[in-house]
Amino acid sequence: MLINQNVPADTCGLDPATALFRSLGDPVRLKIVKRMASGEVRVGDLTRELGLPQSTVSMHVACLRDCGLVEGRSEGRSVYYSLSRPELMDMLAQAEILLAATGNAVSLCPNYGPDGTTAPMVEKENAR
Numbered sequence: 001m002l003i004n005q006n007v008p009a010d011t012c013g014l015d016p017a018t019a020l021f022r023s024l025g026d027p028v029r030l031k032i033v034k035r036m037a038s039g040e041v042r043v044g045d046l047t048r049e050l051g052l053p054q055s056t057v058s059m060h061v062a063c064l065r066d067c068g069l070v071e072g073r074s075e076g077r078s079v080y081y082s083l084s085r086p087e088l089m090d091m092l093a094q095a096e097i098l099l100a101a102t103g104n105a106v107s108l109c110p111n112y113g114p115d116g117t118t119a120p121m122v123e124k125e126n127a128r
Helices: 014-024 026-035 043-050 055-068 087-104 119-126
Strands: 068-074 078-084
Touching: 014 055, 026 043, 026 068, 026 078, 026 087, 055 078, 068 087, 087 119
Parallel strands: none
Antiparallel strands: 068 078
């Protein structure tokens, strides 16, 4: 994705980029993606590994599938999920490099806070 800063956001593909980062912005979905980096996995396996209800895991896997990041392969009554785009792991590796370079700046962000639950500044201002 090339982002040309001289072109308005809606004409240079930022909406799909926003959707991509939002799909990876949930800690559970990020754990699922990282787990799938080591190979195929069933929802039941993820449920046990993550300690979450099956419905929650299924919802997150469906989100990743709908975004085109994950694909399923049926075998008998089971569906094995895997990453559909190996480039995703390249992007996450680059993100780790960026995080290492910025130190704690991202985790101390005043808009999102260390736990990621603080509302963005725009929402805070609108709430006043």
